[in-house]
Amino acid sequence: MTLHVDLEVFQQTYKLKIEHAMLDFVNERDMPSTIRDAMIYSLQAGGKRIRPILLLAVIEGYGKEIRSGMKTAAALEMIHTYSLIHDDLPSMDDDDLRRGKPTNHKVFGEAMAILAGDGLLTHSFQLIAEDDLISSNQKIKLLSLLAKCAGPEGMVGGQVADIEGENKRLTVDELESIHVRKTGKLLIFSALAGAIISGASEEEQNKLENFAHHIGLAFQIQDDILDIEGAEELIGKRTGSDESKQKSTYPGLLSMEGAKGKLQFHLDEALASLADLNMDTALLEQIAYLIVNRNH
Amino acid sequence: MTLHVDLEVFQQTYKLKIEHAMLDFVNERDMPSTIRDAMIYSLQAGGKRIRPILLLAVIEGYGKEIRSGMKTAAALEMIHTYSLIHDDLPSMDDDDLRRGKPTNHKVFGEAMAILAGDGLLTHSFQLIAEDDLISSNQKIKLLSLLAKCAGPEGMVGGQVADIEGENKRLTVDELESIHVRKTGKLLIFSALAGAIISGASEEEQNKLENFAHHIGLAFQIQDDILDIEGAEELIGKRTGSDESKQKSTYPGLLSMEGAKGKLQFHLDEALASLADLNMDTALLEQIAYLIVNRNH
Numbered sequence: 407m408t409l410h411v412d413l414e415v416f417q418q419t420y421k422l423k424i425e426h427a428m429l430d431f432v433n434e435r436d437m438p439s440t441i442r443d444a445m446i447y448s449l450q451a452g453g454k455r456i457r458p459i460l461l462l463a464v465i466e467g468y469g470k471e472i473r474s475g476m477k478t479a480a481a482l483e484m485i486h487t488y489s490l491i492h493d494d495l496p497s498m499d500d501d502d503l504r505r506g507k508p509t510n511h512k513v514f515g516e517a518m519a520i521l522a523g524d525g526l527l528t529h530s531f532q533l534i535a536e537d538d539l540i541s542s543n544q545k546i547k548l549l550s551l552l553a554k555c556a557g558p559e560g561m562v563g564g565q566v567a568d569i570e571g572e573n574k575r576l577t578v579d580e581l582e583s584i585h586v587r588k589t590g591k592l593l594i595f596s597a598l599a600g601a602i603i604s605g606a607s608e609e610e611q612n613k614l615e616n617f618a619h620h621i622g623l624a625f626q627i628q629d630d631i632l633d634i635e636g637a638e639e640l641i642g643k644r645t646g647s648d649e650s651k652q653k654s655t656y657p658g659l660l661s662m663e664g665a666k667g668k669l670q671f672h673l674d675e676a677l678a679s680l681a682d683l684n685m686d687t688a689l690l691e692q693i694a695y696l697i698v699n700r701n702h
Numbered sequence: 703m704t705l706h707v708d709l710e711v712f713q714q715t716y717k718l719k720i721e722h723a724m725l726d727f728v729n730e731r732d733m734p735s736t737i738r739d740a741m742i743y744s745l746q747a748g749g750k751r752i753r754p755i756l757l758l759a760v761i762e763g764y765g766k767e768i769r770s771g772m773k774t775a776a777a778l779e780m781i782h783t784y785s786l787i788h789d790d791l792p793s794m795d796d797d798d799l800r801r802g803k804p805t806n807h808k809v810f811g812e813a814m815a816i817l818a819g820d821g822l823l824t825h826s827f828q829l830i831a832e833d834d835l836i837s838s839n840q841k842i843k844l845l846s847l848l849a850k851c852a853g854p855e856g857m858v859g860g861q862v863a864d865i866e867g868e869n870k871r872l873t874v875d876e877l878e879s880i881h882v883r884k885t886g887k888l889l890i891f892s893a894l895a896g897a898i899i900s901g902a903s904e905e906e907q908n909k910l911e912n913f914a915h916h917i918g919l920a921f922q923i924q925d926d927i928l929d930i931e932g933a934e935e936l937i938g939k940r941t942g943s944d945e946s947k948q949k950s951t952y953p954g955l956l957s958m959e960g961a962k963g964k965l966q967f968h969l970d971e972a973l974a975s976l977a978d979l980n981m982d983t984a985l986l987e988q989i990a991y992l993i994v995n996r997n998h
Contacts, residue, residue: 437854438862445854492820497812516793520816521862524788525854527820531827532849535842542838546831549845553828558733558741558821566734566817 411466413692417459420472420479424458425449427480431533437525444514444522445529448487451505454700456625456693457596458483463689464600464614475603477537478548481530482596485556488526489592491519493565527556540603547602555591564588568653576654582623590622606684613679617690620676625697627669630655631662636702673698707762709988713755716768716775720754721745723776727829733821740810740818741825744783747801750996752921752989753892754779759985760896760910771899773833774844777826778892781852784822785888787815789861823852836899843898851887860884864949872950878919886918902981909975913986916972921993923965926951927958932998969994 428449432442458479465475494501494509495516501509511519534548554560564587571584597618601611634657656665676694680687724745728738754775761771790797790805791812797805807815830844850856860883867880893914897907930953952961972990976983 432854435855437859438866440866441854441859441862492816495813495816497816517791517865518862520788520791520793521858524819524823525858527823528849528853528858532846532853535846535849542842545842546838550828550831553824553831557824557828558728558737559731562817562821562824563733563737566737566814569813570734570736 411689413463413689413696416463416466416689417454420459420462421455423476424455424462424479424483427476428484431480431529435529440514440518441522441525444510444518445526447513448491448510448522448526449484451487451507453505454696455483456697457486457592460593460596460618460690460693461600461603463693464597464685465604467683467685467687467689468600468604468606469686470604471539474539475600477533477539478599478603481533481552482592482599484526484530484533485552485561486592488523488530489556489561489565491523491526495519498565498569544602548599551598551602552595555595560587560591561589564591571654573652574654576659578656578659581654581656581659585623585626586619589626590619593622593625594618610683610685613683617676617679617694620672620679621694621697624669624672624676624694627656627665627672628698628700630657631665631669632700632702634662669698707985709759709985709992712759712762712985713750716755716758717751719772720751720758720775720779723772724780727776727825731825736810736814737818737821740806740814741822743809744787744806744818744822745780747783747803749801751779752993753782753888756889756892756914756986756989757896757899759989760893760902760981761900763979763981763983763985764896764900764902765982766900767835770835771896773829773835774895774899777829777848778888778895780822780826780829781848781857782888784819784826785852785857785861787819787822791815794861794865840898844895847894847898848891851891856883856887857885860887867950869948870950872955874952874955877950877952877955881919881922882915885922886915889918889921890914906979906981909979913972913975913990916968916975917990917993920965920968920972920990923952923961923968924994924996926953927961927965928996928998930958965994 429446432445432449435442461479461482462472462475465472490504491510493499494504495511502512503509509519510522514522530552531549534545534552537545540548556562558566564584567584568588571580576584594615597614598611601614606614633655656668660668673694677691680690725742728741728745731738757775757778758768758771761768786800787806789795790800791807798808799805805815806818810818826848827845830841830848833841836844852858854862860880863880864884867876872880890911893910894907897910902910929951952964956964969990973987976986
């Protein structure tokens with residue numbers, strides 16, 4: 407067991423390295439400057455980098471070398487960034503602001519925003535395929551899992567279901583199934599990728615998958631709560647936007663009290679999944695609390 | 703040496719198998735039915751399937767098992783299909799018809815067309831990563847090369863340069879550099895993927911890359927010629943569309959006679975690249991002639 411690491415310190419250190427890894431990759435490639443600028447604009451838009459931090463926290467917990475996960479972490483954040491660019495488009499959520507800054511298509515136009523998203527999605531697979539620090543077999547496992555979690559079976563399918571769920575009153579199960587795909591699968595990839603890179607057993611992987619599943623749902627419930635309770639300046643976008651789009655939310659279906667109870671349930675389940683793992687789980691526990699206690 | 707195969711027979715046989723491989727993959731996955739329908743609509747829109755046929759023709763030429771290339775061939779056609787869906791969008795080329803049928807966003811709406819493209823792009827990497835008939839090392843080579851040829855360094859970068867070149871008078875070199883990226887790189891992937899799957903040497907790969915480079919340019923010059931000379935009913939879209947978008951074309955820059963001369967030059971270069979290859983090049987020769995002589 408290593409000494410317990412503080413998540414804030416860990417996040418500060420590796421956020422910068424993840425950002426460098428993404429920018430280095432994009433800057434080293436030969437491409438038209440417009441799309442490079444458009445991709446870099448969104449890669450630099452900030453954020454907590456919670457997915458790659460989770461991936462690296464699993465590797466740290468297993469006492470393995472963090473640098474062996476750096477390219478996969480960067481690839482993962484690129485996929486997340488592409489999904490935000492496409493989700494913000496006028497034909498999708500039609501958002502003008504993202505983290506307080508104009509969205510990609512507001513700055514670069516719709517065509518370039520679509521292509522910047524396509525470029526980041528493609529680059530993310532390239533980054534993993536070209537990683538020298540992990541084996542071909544690990545790369546294939548990661549690439550296959552990433553495609554499954556990000557594609558129509560996962561995140562892209564979740565966005566489809568989310569669009570189709572607008573202006574409908576969903577059941578809690580339907581809402582949960584949308585979130586499991588739209589945000590949950592990529593969090594599951596984050597945890598499993600850390601485990602694959604660390605060489606963890608299948609049993610360990612199952613527990614980590616369960617952990618990620620529950621923090622994913624907790625994340626989304628907290629998002630819905632913040633959409634109602636959060637202050638506009640803190641989350642950098644209009645609050646109450648779910649309501650104005652007639653989207654089903656946890657507080658809307660369960661009342662605010664019910665939603666907070668469900669949040670606590672998923673936090674408890676997530677923490678319970680960490681028992682009996684052959685690793686130092688301190689960072690993962692802190693990640694779970696961070697998701698529940700965040701105010702933006 | 704096997705007996706020389708007729709391209710038309712080869713194409714008839716394998717076109718169907720490629721289409722089945724794509725549809726089987728999409729149908730076997732669990733996803734919302736709307737995005738499945740949207741992806742399948744464009745996968746079934748027909749076309750010559752020239753890229754996967756080229757890939758399989760290289761494997762046939764080396765006397766290797768065609769089935770070992772089938773998933774990569776399907777992945778390649780999925781990437782091509784995604785690029786057509788995104789290129790047709792209102793913010794890009796704004797095309798209502800593709801091969802005589804309404805474009806994807808005309809049928810499924812813009813949001814779904816963007817997501818169907820994202821889904822096909824992601825699936826194409828998944829298809830290769832999950833292929834059981836080739837080694838992990840071959841898969842990594844293919845995935846890395848596919849991302850490079852399809853992403854901002856290749857096809858996506860070409861689309862960016864193409865958009866930026868509208869309403870400008872380009873030089874022939876600038877026009878060629880756009881086409882090398884926009885259509886050339888994916889044809890180069892086609893030929894190289896066949897070589898990688900066949901275990902061909904680097905020297906052989908270089909010759910095949912050169913062949914694909916020249917047939918790619920010949921393809922584009924013939925496209926420009928057909929845009930002026932082709933009959934509307936044959937190519938299934940409005941002719942003269944380049945002119946109406948103020949796009950630079952080979953006939954526009956070089957005169958029709960000059961463009962036809964350049965087409966012949968690239969055909970000659972392509973055929974010359976096939977000399978001294980350790981394979982039966984009959985199918986590849988026929989592919990080169992097909993590109994130059996096609997009337998749609």
